Amino acid sequence: MKNSVIVDEEVCKGCGLCAFTCPKKIMELDRSRLNGKGYHAAVCTDLGQCIACAMCAVICPDSAITVTKEG
Numbered sequence: 853m854k855n856s857v858i859v860d861e862e863v864c865k866g867c868g869l870c871a872f873t874c875p876k877k878i879m880e881l882d883r884s885r886l887n888g889k890g891y892h893a894a895v896c897t898d899l900g901q902c903i904a905c906a907m908c909a910v911i912c913p914d915s916a917i918t919v920t921k922e923g
């Protein structure tokens with residue numbers, strides 16, 4: 853199994869902290885759509901580069917991100 857970064861879109865409030873903190877700069881707010889609360893939810897744009905450090909998950913004030921390491 854590969855690394856996975858799952859964002860609970862309905863919990864995310866689009867604060868951008870995960871994007872700010874990701875060392876690989878692969879977390880972004882999806883500006884093309886809105887979640888049920890009217891926010892642009894975060895999304896991992898390049899899982900292949902993700903090192904599963906979980907910094908995004910740790911910094912998220914709403915615990916909206918679940919990171920699973922490969923294997």
Ligand code: SF4
Pocket residue numbers: 857873874875876877878879896901902903904905906907908909919
């Ligand atoms: S686990 Fe680390 S590398 Fe992967 S998206 Fe989150 S902060 Fe970035």
Ligand code: SF4
Pocket residue numbers: 859863864865866867868869870871893894911912913914915916917
């Ligand atoms: S830190 Fe959490 S709430 Fe903020 S944009 Fe990222 S996933 Fe959404």
